[in-house]
Amino acid sequence: MTSLTVDQTPPSSTRFWLTIAFLIIAMQVIAQYMMGRIWICECGYVKLFEPGVNTAGNSQHLFDWYTPSHIIHGFLFYLLGWAVLRGKPLSMRLSLAAFIEAVWEILENSPIVIDRYRTATMAVGYTGDSILNSGMDMVSMIAGFFFAARAPVWLTVAIAILFEILTAFIIRDNLTLNVIMLIWPIEAVKVWQAAL
Known part of the structure; x- marks a missing residue:
């Protein structure tokens, strides 16, 4: 099975949507x-x-152990764009993905979410991302998005699962655990993560 779409967009439309994505990142x-x-x-x-x-x-330099989570964001946002903007240009779907990632990056670095991370997750000393790290999180998402656009679906899913298992094993955290602990903290998971 191959990727979910092939893009046949006129260059002027592609330039427009890539400009929108660039403005969102800015x-x-x-x-x-x-x-x-x-x-x-x-x-x-x-x-x-x-x-x-x-x-x-952590969250201050180019890449860290949370980079795989942002690559998975790209996989998921590609799937979302494919589902809700089916038949639309890939560059339009990229703009949607960039918008969602940018909103998350801004929200993630707001005082309320930083405090939530400190109290509900393993990130007790989290102070937020540097602008550089946040920008690289966006780059990682974009890389994941384009990978998902070109790779077979089975390979994209396999890599996402591998990233989740690998980061859970190495740092006792991953995208799934991060979301769960942010929304509905589980004390047993917090204790397990703190034992690292």
Whole structure:
């Protein structure tokens, strides 16, 4: 089985929707700057990958153990776009995905969600993302979106499951657990995660 769609969009339409996606990403960066988010890690340097989870560098550098979650966002947002914008240009569906990811990135870095992470999840020292990390979360989502657009469905699903198992094993967290613990915290899961 192949991917869910093939795009045959005129170049002018593609440019328009890619411009919209770019503007959405720019608005994400501007909103976070206006919220007082820092550009890069307070440590003053940028790392390719931050291996620590409950460290000051988590969510501050280019990539971290939550990057697979954002790639899975791309898989899911591609599926959503395919379902609700069937027959529409891939670039239009990308704009929808970018909008959802940008809203999440802004919400995730709001004081109310940061406090919720600190009290309900394993992220006791979470202070929010740097603007750089948040932007790379968007890039990771876009990479996942385009992968899902081109790869066989079975491969996309297999990679999502692999990412979820891998991150659960390594850091005792993943997209599924993150959502569950944010919405409906389970004390046993919190205790298991804290034992890392």
